[in-house]
Amino acid sequence: MxxxxxxxxxxxxxxxxxxxxxxxxxxxxxxxxxxxxxxxxxxxxxxxxxxxxxxxxxxxxxxxxxxxxxxxxxxxxxxxxxxxxxxxxxxxxxxxxxxxxxxxxxxxxxxxxxxxxxxxxxxxxxxxxxxxxxxxxxxxxxxxxxxxxxxxDLGEPVESFAKADEMFQIRLVNVLVELHHKMHMTHGQVYPVNVFDKNGWPFLVDFSRAKLNHQCKFLLERDALKEFGLDVKPKFEDLPCKELYKVTEAVNGWRPSSFICYNLAFDVEFLESPLDIMDKAPPEFTAEDAFEDAHEAIIKYYNKWMPATGKGKAHADALEENRVSWLKEFKAERARASRG
Missing domain, CATH: 3.30.200 (Phosphorylase Kinase; domain 1)
Structure with missing residues (x-):
């Protein structure tokens, strides 16, 4: 000392x-x-x-x-x-x-x-x-x-949370979980300028706006992100801690709860129901266009947000093998709907 x-x-x-x-x-x-x-x-x-x-x-x-x-x-x-x-x-x-x-x-x-x-x-x-x-x-x-x-002196701060190594991202969230749940403290300024990478481990600085006696309702254990990036983003009211919610969001700790097709937002539940997506296609879309756009949106989501699962490739392979029969099924469904 x-x-x-x-x-x-x-x-x-x-x-x-x-x-x-x-x-x-x-x-x-x-x-x-x-x-x-x-x-x-x-x-x-x-x-x-x-x-x-x-x-x-x-x-x-x-x-x-x-x-x-x-x-x-x-x-x-x-x-x-x-x-x-x-x-x-x-x-x-x-x-x-x-x-x-x-x-x-x-x-x-x-x-x-x-x-x-x-x-x-x-x-x-x-x-x-x-x-x-x-x-x-x-x-x-x-x-x-x-x-x-x-x-x-820890060197230079990180440039971006989103561009950081995935293991660093997981460790950053875990550090904040420890800070919130064990120290009962919020940092107050968890921005890249206040986070440093020391040999792959995140270090937090500048606690000038830290608050004590925090009762965190963000219920994650320190190893909770084993499926990092695979869980669907929850609603804020389900994990009501602004600091941890925002940081987990910034490091892509969750995959989006929706995807875009036909310029419309679809819940991720629709990923398993291509026909239900096609049913929402605007009337000006031909059956072929509605069919192709729906499957393209599904494959794009899987490849971007769940690449390790291989679901994007699996869906693309299945589409290639079954395109004719699936399209025929959709056209028949569309014809029945128009008659009804």
Whole structure:
């Protein structure tokens, strides 16, 4: 555990054109109950937080939240043998207002509290929240640093949930199920920018909008997605948890509950009843067109959403073998309906 640090703090304008040194050799003291360093070896030696320049600025976060995010390094102080204590690559969330610093303390307490069990497994290691003890005002009271939250650097966030590897998608849903059901917490911002891929395992960051005491009604066990992507998407009222529902939807954890044919939406139950689909064909469709479009829609759905089942190929093969008799049956059915 690091008890104190020294650091330089810099301010950069929104365009990234101007960088000003606000504080040099700032003293940072650890805020209690904000450290979660599971499986991270960190000897109690003097450490320095190496300040970063404009090129390492990651984001300003939500507009108006007065938190700037940088990349940096925790290095052994010059008095310590740097060869013995390797530098730790970190991300620094720097608060420039007293209120935003209080929010960082809350986030640090979450990492050290309910999220501690997930540290270095599904959330980043947290080196702690540090309060500035020698803060000095440069221009006015609003132009200074109050403290920072230091987390392990996980690299770059994922680009898209839908394009991620299927195993990663399953693991992401399982991590959220654990967060909701075991920690009774919602994240609040499960977007690609806040999800990282560490050797195939999802890591969540930015718990600034997390909520506690969540009683999740999304009834899935951690291994519930054994048939990932094969189950039909349920109605929201059947699994009423907005966060898990939206994420499972985003990773294609369910297949669509309907498909399109004749510019009409059909429930997936119609996949097993081609004749019932054809009965809904608009009157301007010939029997041949209605027949071909219905079977094409069925095969397309199977191939896109259930490729591993082989149902698309099986239906196409059966159609090729039985096209004449099936079409004859449909024409006869249509003729009877028109006479009735």
């Amino acid at each position: 690091i008890g104190s640090l020294t650091a330089d703090v810099r301010s950069i304008d929104d365009a990234g054109d101007r960088e000003d040194l606000l504080h040099k050799k700032m003293h940072l003291e650890l805020v209690a109950n904000t450290v979660a360093l599971k499986d991270v070896v960190l000897p109690s030696k003097p450490w320095e937080l190496i300040a970063v320049g404009a090129e390492n600025r990651l984001t300003t976060g939500v507009p108006g939240n007065h938190v700037i995010v940088y990349r940096g390094e925790l290095r052994a102080a010059p008095s310590v043998d740097a060869k013995v204590h390797k530098a730790h690559k970190v991300v620094v969330k720097l608060a420039t207002r007293a209120r935003s610093f209080e929010a960082l303390i809350r986030e640090g307490e979450l990492y050290a509290g309910p999220l501690a069990e997930m540290s270095n497994r599904a959330v980043p290691s947290c080196y702690g929240v540090f309060r500035v003890t020698n803060r000095t005002v440069v221009d006015d009271e609003n132009d200074c640093s109050f403290g920072c939250l230091i987390l392990a």
